[in-house]
Amino acid sequence: xxxxxxxxxxxxxTPYTFVSNSEEQLKEVEEINKKIEETELTKKxxxxxxxxxxxxxxxxxxxxxxxxxxxxxxxxxxxxxxDKTINKIIDIINTxxxxxxxxxxxxxxxxxxxx
Numbered sequence: 001x002x003x004x005x006x007x008x009x010x011x012x013x014t015p016y017t018f019v020s021n022s023e024e025q026l027k028e029v030e031e032i033n034k035k036i037e038e039t040e041l042t043k044k045x046x047x048x049x050x051x052x053x054x055x056x057x058x059x060x061x062x063x064x065x066x067x068x069x070x071x072x073x074x075x076x077x078x079x080x081x082x083d084k085t086i087n088k089i090i091d092i093i094n095t096x097x098x099x100x101x102x103x104x105x106x107x108x109x110x111x112x113x114x115x
Contacts, residue, residue, distance in 0.1 A: 039100040072105040075112040
């Protein structure tokens with residue numbers, strides 16, 4: 001069963017949106033975004049990956065649903081897509097995020113297409 005903003009069950013005549021603690025969640029997401037900017041997290045991750053021999057794009061996309069559900073998407077040039085390599089990249093990223101009090105992210109990797 002879904003509930004609307006007023007904790008009323010959704011019926012056929014009410015909207016089909018699910019909203020839970022939306023104001024609280026919005027504040028949490030804003031705090032995370034603020035911390036990402038204040039700590040220069042993007043710069044630190046790019047530098048950390050570069051120092052370890054990877055070639056990341058100069059930008060990272062963050063998708064934050066809640067403090068527990070955060071996704072970081074980054075493109076890299078010429079990485080081999082082996083599990084060992086992917087795990088190393090994820091470890092580097094999550095070590096940096098933990099050092100900056102942002103806990104871990106789900107990490108999505110893609111390869112930069114050369115034209």
